[in-house]
Amino acid sequence: MTSSTLLLFFWIVLVTFSITSVEARKHQTKKSKPQKHQKGGNNTHDSHLPRPAPTPVPQYGSFSVLSFGAKGDGVSDDSNALIAAWKAACKVNGASVEIPSGFKFLIKPITLQGPCMPDVVLQIDGTLMAPPKVSSWSKSSLFQWINFKWVHNFTIQGTGVVDGQGSDWWTGSSSSSSIYNYLQKKSNKHMPNFKPTALRFYSSYDVTVRDIRIINSPQCHLKFDSSGGIIVDNITISSPENSPNTDGIHLQNTQNVEIHHSTIGCGDDCVSIQTGCSNVHVHHINCGPGHGISLGGLGKDRSVACVSNIIVNDITFQNTLSGVRIKTWQGGIGSVKNVSFSNIQVSNVKVPIMIDQYYCDKKSCKNQTGAVAISGVKYDQIIGTYSVQPVHLACSSDIPCKDVDLIDIQLKPSAGYQRFQHALCWNSYGKSQAPLVPSSIDYCLRRDENPVERIAKSQDRQHQC
Secondary structure, three states, rough: OOOHHHHHHHEEEEEHHHHHHHEEEHHHHHHHHHOOOOOOOOOOOOHHOOOOOOOOOOOOEEEEHHOOOOOOEEEEEEEHHHHHHHHHHHHHOEEEEEEEEEEEEOOOOEEEOOOOOOOOEEEEEEEEEEEOOOHHHHHHOOOOEEEEEOEEEEEOOOOOOOEEOOOHHHHHHHHHHHHHHHHHHHOOOOOOOOOEEEEEEEEEEEEEEEOOOEEEEOOOOEEOOOEEEEEEEEEEOOOOOOOOOOEEEEEEOOOOEEEEEEEOOOOOOEEEEEOOOOEEEEEEEOOOOOOOHHHHEOHHHHHHHEEEEEEEEEEEEEOOOOOEEOOOOOOOOEEEEEEEEEEEEEEEEEEEEEEOOOOOOOOOOOOOOOOEEEEEEEEEEEEEOOOOOOEEEEEOOOOOOEEEEEEEEEEEEEEEEEEEEEHHHHHEEEEEEEEEEEEHHHHHOOOOHHHHHHHHHHHHHHHOO
């Protein structure tokens, strides 16, 4: 066989082999095409395909609002970015929502809702700002600005500021609520009846708020409603003295609370403890300006009010309307019991010690029989200066205050004030213990000459709690 013939033979073999290989691959590809699942059958070929490894669920994470589109320029609406960061963090154990320092975030009224994974943190190092104009708030959002709902094991902390920008809400303000209401209607007929709280917690448990500043809320700065297991530590609350109804911390239907080592100055109560509260400990607080630390007003419109086991100690009041106060409306039902006020320093406080069972926030209120029963209240070591009256215990004529203790009370007039140096006490029963300044305090409390009838009336009121 010649060389040319041999070369032709090998070329024919090579072409034949290539065609056979292509046909074989086509046939194999057609056979290997995944078949549709038949009812009740298995796709065995699918099970051999490589699958991506499942993404592990992170156990911690940081979610900056900047990563979700926030501008942080104080003008752009960053509400949706905060909501998106919250929703992402809510799914991760131990996650944090970051409000970074150096930025101002304009946030419209929002609700940050749980339940979330445990130990979520809102880290506020920048500034959160509310809408500054009343006209920019919708009627449906007047109850609160930032609302936390159904959150558990949650912390707010940081070096930043929560700014309610409330000055536009205070038009025609006055320290007197009745005068304020009159002027407000005259000066701005379009002012809403309701004003928003800056931070509100509803039905939330094991919540800690620490280190941050809350300023200039339209109304109350920090509110806990129907909650429990609350710790407030080392915060600062600030608004002008003439900003109406701007309570610092407001508690309602909330139990097991500790508020401590904080500074509060506002236009109303530094701490307000309302019905449904028990096991509350408030200590190491600087209060002023403001209306003091108050239980109530309780029992409005003949409602049932129940407050018990309240401890307030190591407090400094400066230039406040009251010091430690219990205030109830005439005709109320329920009880205030087991309350202790101790180691209180007052400086130029109008009335350092007050029980007012004739509370009225208008020019006049209807006289009513019955009252929230008050018992087991101790005032121990209340020392400093007053500008109007040292002690004011105005208890109900129908249901007197009982088991009230006045121990080591030393109150002197502020410089330049010589008014009402005598304590005013009405229908209050208990005991006093020296030292007592002014001396009229020693005659303030009476012994009960007919305890059976009075105790029976008080117990009838308390049975509602």
